[in-house]
Amino acid sequence: MKTLNLIIEDHQEKLYLKIANAIRKAIESGTVTPAEQLPSARSLAEQLAVNRHTIMAAYNELIAQGWVETKQRQGYWVAQVLPIYCSLENKVKQQGNTNKHNWRVIKSNQEEFSRPANDYAFNFAGGNPDIELFPFNEFRGFINEALNRPAIKELNYGENSGYSEFINQVSTYLRRVRSIKDKEIIVVNGSQEALYILSQVLIKAGDKVAVENLGYRPAWAALRNAGAELMGINQTEQGIDVDEFEYLIQQHNIKLLYLTPLHQYPTTTTLSTEKRVKIYQLAQQYNIPIIEDDYDHEYHYNSQPLPPMAANDPSGLVIYLSSFSKIMFPGIRLGIVAVDKELAPHIVSYRTLMNHKANVLQQDAISRWMKDGGFERHLRKSTRRYQKRRECMVAVLNSFINDGIKIKFTNPKGGMALWIDVGQQAMEIAELAKSKGIFLLAENAFHLHQENNENRFIRLGFAGQSEEKIKQGLMLLKPLLIHCNR
Ligand SMILES: Cc1ncc(COP(=O)(O)O)c(C=O)c1O
Structure with missing residues (x-):
C-alpha cells in the first residue's frame, strides 16, 4: 500500500x-x-x-x-x-541555480576506479569471474532455508565480527584447504572494506608503506587516504625484489607491507619460498605487519598452490585477506580477514563505526551452502572451466607467435589472467582495442608512479568469458598486435 x-x-x-x-x-x-x-x-x-x-x-x-x-x-x-x-x-x-549549497568537502577520494569493462563486447578485464556459471537455482534453496529457519537471535544487533555459523564454516575451510589456523576470522563487505579499515587502524599520516610496483590501485587508494606515503618495490620473476624491500626498511622506517604473494597482481608471478622466508625474517626483525591479499587463491590448475603466507606465520604478523568476489560475484560484497587475536578487536570496533552489524541473512545462506558442499562443488566446476579457458587463450596466443608476432608470456599455474609482453606500445594497443569493442588493461594501469615507465605488457583475463568469445576477441586483437609490434 x-x-x-x-x-x-x-x-x-x-x-x-x-x-x-x-x-x-x-x-x-x-x-x-x-x-x-x-x-x-x-x-x-x-x-x-x-x-x-x-x-x-x-x-x-x-x-x-x-x-x-x-x-x-x-x-x-x-x-x-x-x-x-x-x-x-x-x-x-x-x-539557473544548480549549486546553491557550495558544500565544504573536507576529504574526497581522488582516485578513479570506474570499471567500464562490462560495456565492451569482449571483456578481458583480469579478475572477472564468469557470473553465469554461478548456480543461482541451487543457491536460492539456501536463501529459502535461511528465511524458513531464520537465526532470530543473530539477526538482531549484537556481535559484529560476522555470523557465527558462517565463521565456523570459513574457519574449517581455511584450515582444511589453506592450512590457516590460530587466526581470528572477521567477516567484511569485500576485501576493499578490509583494506580501508586496516589502513585506518594501522596507519597515521606520513607513515611509509611498502607496496608492490606494479600493483593494485584500490589498495593504494585506501592506504593513501589514511595518509600513507607509498614506497614501491619492483618485481623480479619470483616476486618482489626482497633486497629492495630491505633497503626501503633501512632508509624509510616502513610501517606496513601490502602483498599479493600467490598470483601477484597484475604480473601473476608467485612469490618464491626463499623470498617468503626472507620477508618473514625482515617483518619480524622490524615489526612490520604484512597484508596478504589472497584474492584468487581458489583457482589453480596444475598442482596444489603454495599455502598462503598466513599459514606459516612465525610471528603472527600476517593479516590475511580473502574475497568472495571471484568465487561468487563482486556484487555479493563479502570478504574475510584472518588476523592475530590481539589485532582482531581493533578491526571489529573500527568497523562498527562504518557498519554495526554484519549481513547475517546472506552469511546464513552461504554457510548452509558451504555445509552442504555446494560451495566447493561450484569451485571445482568453475576451476575446470577456467582451466579450459586458460588453455584456449594460451593456444591462440601461441598460434600468434607461430605467425611471427613477437609476444612473450609464461603460462601461470593459477589465477584468472595472463601477463603478456607485447614488446612496446602496450597502452596504444589497449586504447585501439576499445574501438573494436575489446576491453583490456595495459601495464600503465598498474604503475605506482606515472612517469618514465615501460610500456610493454598487457593483462588478459581468461576466466570471465567463453572460449568462443576469447577466440573471437583475440582474432580482433591480432592486427593491433601486428601493427604495434612492428
Ligand atoms: C588484488 C585484488 N584484491 C582484492 C580484490 C577483490 O576485492 P573485493 O573483495 O573488494 O571485491 C581484487 C578484485 O579485483 C583484486 O584484484
Whole structure:
C-alpha cells in the first residue's frame, strides 16, 4: 500500500476539494513526480480516514485539471506532462541555480576506479569471474532455508565480527584447504572494506608503506587516504625484489607491507619460498605487519598452490585477506580477514563505526551452502572451466607467435589472467582495442608512479568469458598486435 504525505488545509471548502488541493501541492513541490503512480483511492481513503468516494472525487477533479491521469481504471498516476511548469526541479532550473549549497568537502577520494569493462563486447578485464556459471537455482534453496529457519537471535544487533555459523564454516575451510589456523576470522563487505579499515587502524599520516610496483590501485587508494606515503618495490620473476624491500626498511622506517604473494597482481608471478622466508625474517626483525591479499587463491590448475603466507606465520604478523568476489560475484560484497587475536578487536570496533552489524541473512545462506558442499562443488566446476579457458587463450596466443608476432608470456599455474609482453606500445594497443569493442588493461594501469615507465605488457583475463568469445576477441586483437609490434 502506497502512502502519500499530504497537508490538508483547514478552510471552508468541500473535503474532496481540500484533498485535491493537497495532492496538487504535493505534485507541485516534487513530493511525487510526473508519471509516478499515486496511492489507490482505497489506500488513501484509509490513510486519511475518509470515504473512498471522497478520494475518487478528488482524483477526478485533478484529472479534469490535467494533474492526474488514470489508465483503464487500474489506478492513478501523476500526469506525464504537468499543466504548468512547476516541479521543484524545474523551478531550480528556471532560476539557473544548480549549486546553491557550495558544500565544504573536507576529504574526497581522488582516485578513479570506474570499471567500464562490462560495456565492451569482449571483456578481458583480469579478475572477472564468469557470473553465469554461478548456480543461482541451487543457491536460492539456501536463501529459502535461511528465511524458513531464520537465526532470530543473530539477526538482531549484537556481535559484529560476522555470523557465527558462517565463521565456523570459513574457519574449517581455511584450515582444511589453506592450512590457516590460530587466526581470528572477521567477516567484511569485500576485501576493499578490509583494506580501508586496516589502513585506518594501522596507519597515521606520513607513515611509509611498502607496496608492490606494479600493483593494485584500490589498495593504494585506501592506504593513501589514511595518509600513507607509498614506497614501491619492483618485481623480479619470483616476486618482489626482497633486497629492495630491505633497503626501503633501512632508509624509510616502513610501517606496513601490502602483498599479493600467490598470483601477484597484475604480473601473476608467485612469490618464491626463499623470498617468503626472507620477508618473514625482515617483518619480524622490524615489526612490520604484512597484508596478504589472497584474492584468487581458489583457482589453480596444475598442482596444489603454495599455502598462503598466513599459514606459516612465525610471528603472527600476517593479516590475511580473502574475497568472495571471484568465487561468487563482486556484487555479493563479502570478504574475510584472518588476523592475530590481539589485532582482531581493533578491526571489529573500527568497523562498527562504518557498519554495526554484519549481513547475517546472506552469511546464513552461504554457510548452509558451504555445509552442504555446494560451495566447493561450484569451485571445482568453475576451476575446470577456467582451466579450459586458460588453455584456449594460451593456444591462440601461441598460434600468434607461430605467425611471427613477437609476444612473450609464461603460462601461470593459477589465477584468472595472463601477463603478456607485447614488446612496446602496450597502452596504444589497449586504447585501439576499445574501438573494436575489446576491453583490456595495459601495464600503465598498474604503475605506482606515472612517469618514465615501460610500456610493454598487457593483462588478459581468461576466466570471465567463453572460449568462443576469447577466440573471437583475440582474432580482433591480432592486427593491433601486428601493427604495434612492428
Ligand atoms: C588484488 C585484488 N584484491 C582484492 C580484490 C577483490 O576485492 P573485493 O573483495 O573488494 O571485491 C581484487 C578484485 O579485483 C583484486 O584484484
